[in-house]
Amino acid sequence: MKRHWNKYALVYIFLVPILIHFSIFQLFPILFSFYLTFTNWPVIGEPEFIGLKNWLGLLHDPLAWKAIGNTIMFSIYYIVPTMAVGLILALLINSGKKGTGFFKAVFFLPVVTSFVVVSGIWAWIFKGTDDGFVNMLLHAIGIEPQLFLSDSDQALIVLAGLSIFKVCGSTMIYYYAGLQSMPHELYEAAKIDGAGPWKTFWKITFPLLLPIHFYVAIVTTIGSFQIFDSAFLLTSGGPSNSTITIVYYLYQEGFTSLRLGYASVLAYVLFFIIFVISLIQKKYMGKEVSYK
Amino acid sequence: MLKMMNRSQLLYIPLILLGLVFIIPFGIMIIGSLLNMTLPIGNPFTWVVHEKFSFANFGYIFKNAPYLKWIINSLIITIIPVFSNMFFSAILGYIFARKQFFGREVIFWIMMAVIMIPSQLLIIPRYIMFSDLGWINTYLPLIVPEIWGIMGVFFVRQYMMTMPKDLEEAAYIDGAGDFTVFFKVYLPLAKPVIATVGTFAFIGNWNDLLTPLIFTTSDEMYPVTVGLASLLTKEGNFGVEMAGSVLSFIPTFLIFIFFQRYFVKGITLTGIK
Numbered sequence: 001m002k003r004h005w006n007k008y009a010l011v012y013i014f015l016v017p018i019l020i021h022f023s024i025f026q027l028f029p030i031l032f033s034f035y036l037t038f039t040n041w042p043v044i045g046e047p048e049f050i051g052l053k054n055w056l057g058l059l060h061d062p063l064a065w066k067a068i069g070n071t072i073m074f075s076i077y078y079i080v081p082t083m084a085v086g087l088i089l090a091l092l093i094n095s096g097k098k099g100t101g102f103f104k105a106v107f108f109l110p111v112v113t114s115f116v117v118v119s120g121i122w123a124w125i126f127k128g129t130d131d132g133f134v135n136m137l138l139h140a141i142g143i144e145p146q147l148f149l150s151d152s153d154q155a156l157i158v159l160a161g162l163s164i165f166k167v168c169g170s171t172m173i174y175y176y177a178g179l180q181s182m183p184h185e186l187y188e189a190a191k192i193d194g195a196g197p198w199k200t201f202w203k204i205t206f207p208l209l210l211p212i213h214f215y216v217a218i219v220t221t222i223g224s225f226q227i228f229d230s231a232f233l234l235t236s237g238g239p240s241n242s243t244i245t246i247v248y249y250l251y252q253e254g255f256t257s258l259r260l261g262y263a264s265v266l267a268y269v270l271f272f273i274i275f276v277i278s279l280i281q282k283k284y285m286g287k288e289v290s291y292k
Numbered sequence: 293m294l295k296m297m298n299r300s301q302l303l304y305i306p307l308i309l310l311g312l313v314f315i316i317p318f319g320i321m322i323i324g325s326l327l328n329m330t331l332p333i334g335n336p337f338t339w340v341v342h343e344k345f346s347f348a349n350f351g352y353i354f355k356n357a358p359y360l361k362w363i364i365n366s367l368i369i370t371i372i373p374v375f376s377n378m379f380f381s382a383i384l385g386y387i388f389a390r391k392q393f394f395g396r397e398v399i400f401w402i403m404m405a406v407i408m409i410p411s412q413l414l415i416i417p418r419y420i421m422f423s424d425l426g427w428i429n430t431y432l433p434l435i436v437p438e439i440w441g442i443m444g445v446f447f448v449r450q451y452m453m454t455m456p457k458d459l460e461e462a463a464y465i466d467g468a469g470d471f472t473v474f475f476k477v478y479l480p481l482a483k484p485v486i487a488t489v490g491t492f493a494f495i496g497n498w499n500d501l502l503t504p505l506i507f508t509t510s511d512e513m514y515p516v517t518v519g520l521a522s523l524l525t526k527e528g529n530f531g532v533e534m535a536g537s538v539l540s541f542i543p544t545f546l547i548f549i550f551f552q553r554y555f556v557k558g559i560t561l562t563g564i565k
Contacts, residue, residue, distance in 0.1 A: 010470045011393050014383050018440060019399070025437040026406050029417035036416060043423065092307050099304075105552055106311050109318065112548045112555070114499035116517045117537040120524050121317045124324075133320070165314075173556055226410055229501050233521055247412050247502075255506055260416050267413040274410055 036264040054265045067249040075224040077160035086171025094179040108169035115229035152242035178212035324534030349535035362519035370497040373438040377493040380440035385448020433507040444489035451485040491551040516540045
């Protein structure tokens with residue numbers, strides 16, 4: 001008995017409490033919110049079981065579809081540019097020239113800064129009046145001032161721009177890590193064969209980064225479906241609902257309208273979308289890559 | 293001019309241009325915070341010449357908003373999870389990497405699978421739990437669920453799995469128990485990865501908006517993110533907004549400067565290679 005205790009003391013003392021914590025704060029809420037999707041419960045009083053009403057309500061809720069559509073549009077504006085900019089930044093800092101460490105820090109700075117801070121600045125940079133920063137620049141080169149955040153066609157693009165700016169520093173680090181582990185011999189061989197930098201990039205570097213592309217694509221896609229902060233801070237879902245995203249709508253339904261059951265349905269929709277995307281990406285992009 | 297530069301020096305042109313794109317917003321924030329004005333009017337490049345700099349906006353904030361309290365709130369809900377995350381990641385990472393027990397792999401991968409579930413799914417059931425417990429508008433809902441995280445455990449586990457077995461065997465032969473082996477052998481060696489876990493926990497909790505937005509309801513209980521967001525919607529004063537942003541930015545910036553190398557390390561540690 002004593003031996004058994006000695007062998008497993010750490011497991012009992014630390015793992016068991018953590019498992020209890022995990023059950024209370026992770027597992028139970030997941031199951032509980034599934035139950036909530038079948039109830040009508042404005043926090044006060046008892047939950048009322050209403051069956052599939054919330055789920056069916058989703059089908060006839062144009063705003064929910066608008067939120068899903070907006071989120072998908074946001075991903076389209078966001079995913080590829082985030083990956084491309086991250087890769088370009090990584091290629092630049094990977095050259096190992098003097099001072100690239102400084103630029104690495106500069107590019108990474110927005111990643112550690114909160115959305116609230118960045119949004120505050122962004123609000124003025126893309127202010128839709130003559131005294132907005134970008135409009136002043138546009139004016140200087142003779143282009144009409146744009147409405148940006150107050151234009152329902154442009155607002156989502158501006159939010160995507162903000163997110164790209166905020167996140168591409170971490171994409172850069174993923175690619176940088178990949179570039180650092182590239183096999184040198186291949187580049188030597190390419191040089192001997194007379195391949196230029198453009199050809200070397202497309203024939204060697206880009207394909208060898210496939211595992212990183214795959215990983216970054218998943219992380220960026222999942223992140224794009226969870227967009228909330230900038231839509232909440234900069235546009236409050238407007239103008240004319242053009243920036244209502246799934247999570248913003250979830251927040252609004254749950255905590256402004258206090259329809260917790262319906263908001264839980266939206267949370268599950270978000271979960272299903274992310275789950276399906278991960279499956280698809282795993283199936284089509286996760287193919288084995290070999291350096292040989 | 294261009295002809296005089298060689299190819300490798302040409303690299304600095306895109307680096308500097310892109311660097312400017314990243315730096316300018318922060319420059320605007322700092323300059324804006326020092327300008328005494330309701331709205332920036334006219335060409336921003338002439339501000340520096342025409343406007344007078346002062347710290348009046350900072351004074352205004354501390355007088356008109358409980359900014360100090362917001363910062364203290366943020367520190368409380370950040371520092372505690374940072375240290376508990378470092379501790380639990382270290383010990384659980386060790387347990388999952390080095391101890392043999394029934395169900396080890398299953399438990400670990402169930403926990404990892406749960407990360408797939410977006411955190412927004414947890415917010416509503418947690419809200420109900422916390423309001424039943426009377427935790428709304430206290431620090432508890434912002435601290436208790438955050439005391440450990442599976443990602444941190446994963447980092448430490450990956451790190452400790454690569455360590456040679458000889459390390460612990462020597463200690464066990466000398467009669468050391470698990471506690472000694474963990475504290476004397478593995479913990480010191482895992483310092484860099486534990487620092488990584490800490491920096492990520494700091495940035496994550498300090499910058500979180502949605503969770504405190506929902507679980508705090510009074511001005512006095514806001515962390516700096518929610519406080520600043522309320523300031524941004526209330527004030528129409530650009531200088532004041534930027535001063536608030538600077539104040540909220542400083543702690544993150546200092547952490548970033550001191551622990552910069554751990555961020556890079558942390559991202560490379562996620563095991564993507």
